[in-house]
Structure formats: structure tokens, C-alpha cells
Amino acid sequence: MAMSEYGNKQLVEEKVFKDPVHRYVHVRDQVIWDLIKTKEFQRLRRIKQLGTLYLSFHSAEHSRFNHSLGVYEIVRRMIVNFQEFDEWNDDDRLLALAAALLHDLGHGPFSHCFESIFGTDHEAFTGRIILGDTDVNAALRKVSADFPLEVARVIDRTHANKLVVSMISSQIDADRMDYLQRDSYYTGVSYGNFDMERILRVMRPDTDEVIIKESGMHAVEDYLMSRYQMYWQIYFHPVSRGGEVILNLVLRRAKYLYENGYVFKQAPKYFIPFFDGTVTVEDYLRLDEMVVNFYLQEWIHEDDEILSDLSHRFVNRDLFKYLPFDGSIITITELEELFRKGGLDPEYYFFSDSYSDLPYDYDRPGSKSSRRPIHLKKNNGELKEISTQSAIIHSITGVHRMDSKLYYPKEKILQIEDMEVKGQIINLLNELA
Template structure:
């Protein structure tokens, strides 16, 4: 029997708090789960710094990856006898679902911004490079690693396969919304996934939804909207991200200045020099980063020492609302006042912005064109979701943006009560509130 068709003697089952069980019968999937690169995802949190806001948010990228695999597995069981579905693509879909987040680094997005990294590029590099994952995929066929990389990269020729992993209603989103809601303890991310899976249909180059399932999809869209503003963009989580980002910026700046660290930042040197090899990257995880932060909390440099201490011990910055279009004059005055009291505004006065577009339809020529969700009507025609749903139409194409100004309120409050700088800073910040 060919390796790609090989089944385990007995089905392996993972207990899962979201899907109850994750089922594995394919030898290929079982072998991929056991690789070093996949197991590394246990040491990368799914929600980055959200654990400092929601104490239950300790789940990992590995949890999520198994969940996405399980959703795709269930979808393909439903697709098995349907027209428009090529059963030969089954294993490819399962592997792409399992491996889609393989390249995420510690505290993913903050790390990427500071060190100019791209987790999607590292996902591709792990799949195609000299790795245990690549060796498993090559046993399926010589070109199989490239096919898996193409699906994740959204360049695979069969767009129907791509849409299962990456679209506005895909297995990735369906898992992370429910999983993140479960581990943060909020109710926003819940929707009737079983209903959605039952009404999903393969149709030419995309997955569509039977018109009778429209209300379940509305619920899914709204749960995504709520999760972004109540969990993913939570201002306390963003405060932790601001401090994390500034720690990395400070450590990099010190390294470039020739600063003598008390402990050589060995794991960071390739990042500081922007020469990160695949081997360097795979060795990075959040345990490594947090170890350095613990060490840096005792550094001689007062800024690095303070920021690292704040992150490790959850002494986060406070925040006020901020409108960059109306309040730049106040910000410039605050900038100078922070310098006057000995606080470097580059590290201690930070504007953070978040924006989200909960649903949009295809707009040719625009940046980030979005393939819409299509309903399969009783007359066998397709209809774009927002044309049928008043609820979805109400939020379609509407981008919401939020700006916050972060600062160390504890330091300001420690200034002498008769300090003119203290009075003025608090007046300006109070005005923002």
C-alpha cells in the first residue's frame, strides 16, 4: 500500500474541549503531528499576550492546528459523495489544515513587526526546507510539499481546496473563534458550526452555503465581529503588546549600540542582525523569550530593565482614548513633558491603533480583494451573502478603527504633588478621557 493511503491499525483520538474529539486515521497525519516542527507549536500561544487579560487564554497554536484539521476532516466527510469535489485532494486538504500555522513565531505579530518577519514565509520554508515535516510530506510524493505550501500560500490551482483553509468562512476562522471564546471565557465566539458544516457545499472554485443555512452564517459573522472588539483588540492585551514590542525594540537598539548585556542574547542575535536562518527560527519559542525577559528585568539599562519587569510581572501601561486627527497638539506637548520628567517618549508614550473589517464582498482592483460568501439558492443560482442578509449588509465594507494612547500612569503619580509637569500631564490625559 502506498504511504499516502496508509491507515493506522487503530484510530487515534485526541480529547478536545471545543470539538470533543479530534480523529486521526491517516498515517501521514499521525507522522506530521509527531514532527519536531509541529510539536514546537505547543510552545507558541494562540492568543499572544491575551493571557495577561484573560487568565485562561493559555492555549497553543498546536491546539488550534489540530482543531482546524478536525473541521476540515468533517467537511470532507460531508463532501465525499458530492459533485464538484475531487476526492484525490482529501489528503492535501488535511495536511494544509494541520500545517497552516507552522511558521508562527513567539508572540507572533509583535515579533513580526519588530524584526520584519513573515510567518507565512516561514511556514513555506518549514514545509519545503530540510525539516522533519518535509521528510514526511516527501514520502507522499516528490511534489507534495510544494502542493501543501501552495494551498497555504493561496496559489494552488484548485481554489476550492484553498477556500477550505483560507476564505471568509473557512476552517481556520471557525476553529479560532470557538476555541478563543472557550479559553477566554467569553460567550461572543459561539455559533452553530455543526449547522454550517451541514449546509456547506463544494461549488466549482469555492465553498458555498445553502440558502437555508443563512442565519447560522449571520451568527458566525457577528460572533467574529464581537470577538475582534471584545477579545482580540482588548485594550489591556494591546497594552501588553505595546510593552512587549518596546522591550524588543530596546534590546535591538542596545545591541546595535554595542551595549554589553549581562547575559549574551544568543537566541536574539540573528534577529537583531536580520539574518534569521530556518534553524534559528525553529529554535525560538515563547519559553525562550520569557527566559530572556526574566534576565533582562535585572539588566543595567534602566529602560530595558523596567519594561521587562513590567511584562513579566504584569505592570502594564494605562490608556486613554486618542484621536490622532484632533489631538496631535496635545500629544506633542505630552511628548515634551515626558522628556522633561526623564521618561523617553519613544518607549513610554505610545499610540496604538486597531482596525477591523468584519465582512466585505469582492471589489475588483482594491487592495486585499475579498472573495465573498455565496449562498446557494433553491433555483441553483449563487447570491452574495450581504445581498440576502440585512444583518450582514449593515456591517459590510464598514471598517472600524480604534486608537489608544498608552503611558505608565504609576510613574506619573509618583511625581511630587507640587510638580507642574505632573499637573499638566494629568490634565492633558484627563482631557483625553
């Protein structure tokens, strides 16, 4: 890729961001500095990294902005360490740094919960922002005409340079290494801590992937177990998931009301393109968590009782109770019918939530995974898939753990006037408990 003079331009003085995880984030490239200053990247300050997790862990208020800077910093440090190896081509340096910085550019408010309601895809919007009529695109095009497309292809994992792709998106990449440590720090737990310094020292560039020196196997074991613990102790915390449940129901109700001609006291101007399925990049960028929270506050005062109640619950953290659930369709159907008899709409006051995680797996005959493995480089130069060398990693390879919860408003059940129906609901819920 032929690069312009701008692509090689360095700042007169290095810029640094103070960071609680990496101590400092270092910026010397003019294009990276210019990308950080774009309005599209600055928007990430208004998108929380962990969505509704602050409802469980009060300090989990950090943003996609500081995570993105963290991923950039880890890739920058990878590149410094890769300089001495023939497999690394320094012509790819700026490509890797830009892709690392911009990899989460398309996240919407409350991330995955928002996507499930409106059918948006943050990865697709990342590409649309990078390739569209945006300040980010303008900065990238100053490097070269095809640089925006090159960056977008790294992020969507279609780029021919699989080594650069794996630095940002693989089973041991800069993205995961930052969010595990950052999320651990901001939630006040130690589950996500691992020896990143050691991992960076034993990482090696290979033809189409990042590999690990054999002596670093135990550091990778620690990293994978940290990831496992973070998912089950933090990311899948039932209170946080309960916040997502309420937000999901609020947005679902607002969409339903709009589609059925309801007249809002506060017209949902910024939601209309999402309700109509006509979202442009400009529409998407306009909607951040500050805007969503404004509407949630306003919807508390709507005449629709369900929208008002659910909005109040989210804003004031009056969440549903939850119980473990085995996924029985019979139980779900029976409870839904009883809720209707009791005057509670099960579409909005009864919710089942299931989640699962696969800590480590790789593509092999008979495997359901499409993941690329983590490879160890033996002292004799031979590459070995890591679970064949580590008993710890072998024990979690391909193990798909699942859990389910039922969410419901306990106080509304207790207010049901039909004593027989109320008793039947309580008995069924007590059986689940």
C-alpha cells in the same frame, strides 16, 4: 498528483485526541500522524494561540498546537460531508488535511507582536519550514516529491485548486471556525459561539470555493456576528493590547542596546540572528515562548534601567495605563515633548496603539477589499453574494471600525519632579479621558 503507497497508508488503529471544542480529533492517515510527531509541529505547543491575551483572560493559555489540530478536524469533517457531491475530488483529501494541519506552522513567539519588531512573516516562515530541510518536509516528500510545494501553495493561497484553499483560508473557513470557538472557550466568554454543526451541514463544494446552501444563511449571520463580537470584546481588549505594547517596547529596547554595543549580563544568543536580520529556519524554530520568557526574566536584572523596568512590567503584569485617543498628531507631539522635559523617554514610556476590523467585505468595483465573498446557493441553483440576501450582513458589509488608545506609566508621571511639566501632562491626559 501521483501519490506513493505511503500517501495512501492508514493507521492500523485510529488515533484520537480529546478536545474540549470538537470532543475528538480523529487521525487515520499515516502521514498526518507522522506530521503531528515532527519537532516542528510539536514546537507549536510552546506558542500561545492568543499571545498576551492571558494577561486579560487568565485561562487563555491554549496553544497553536491545539488550534492546528482543530482546523484539521474541521476540514476532515468538511471532506466527509463533501463526499456525496460531484464537485469534490477525493484525490485532494490528503492535500486539504495536510494544509489544514500545517497552516500555522510558522508562527513565532507572541505571534504578531514579535513580527512587528523583527520584520518576520509567519506565513513566509510556514512556507520555508515546509519546503526546507525539516522533518515536516521529509514526511511530506514521502507522499510525493512535489507534495511539500503543493501544501505550501494551498497555505499561501497560490494553489490552482481554489476550493481547497477556501476550505482553509476564506471568510468562512476552518481556521476561523476553530479559533472563534476555541478562543471563546478558553477565555470563558460566549461571544464566539455559533452553530458550526449547522454550517458544516449546509456547506457545499463548488468549482473554486466553498458555498453555503440558502437555508444556512442565518447560521452564517450568527457566525459573522460572533466574529465581530470576538474582535471587539476579546482580541482588541485594551489590557491585552497593553501587554503587547510592553513586549513591543522590551524587544525594541533590547534590539537598540545590541545594535549600540551594550554588553548584556545574559547574552541574548537566540535573539542575535533576529537583531542582525540573518534569521535561518533553524534560528526561527529555536525561538519559542519558553525561550523569550527566559530572557525577559533575565533582563529584569540588566543594568539598563529601561530594559530592566519594561521587562519587570511584562513579567509581573505591571502594565501601562491607557486612555481613548482620537489619533491627533498634535496631541502626540505635545505629550512627547513634555515627557522628555520630565525625564521620561517617550520612545519607551509613551505609546499610541490603533487597531481596526472589517467584519465582512468582498471585492467589487470601488471596494478596497480583496476578499472573496461568501456565496449562497439558491434553490434554483443560482449563486448570490450573501449581503444581497441578508439585511444583517448587509448592515456590516464594508464597515471599517477603528479604535485607538494611548498607553503611559501613570506612576512615573506622578514622580516627575518638575511640577509645571507634571501638571501639563496630567491636564492633557485628563482632557483625553
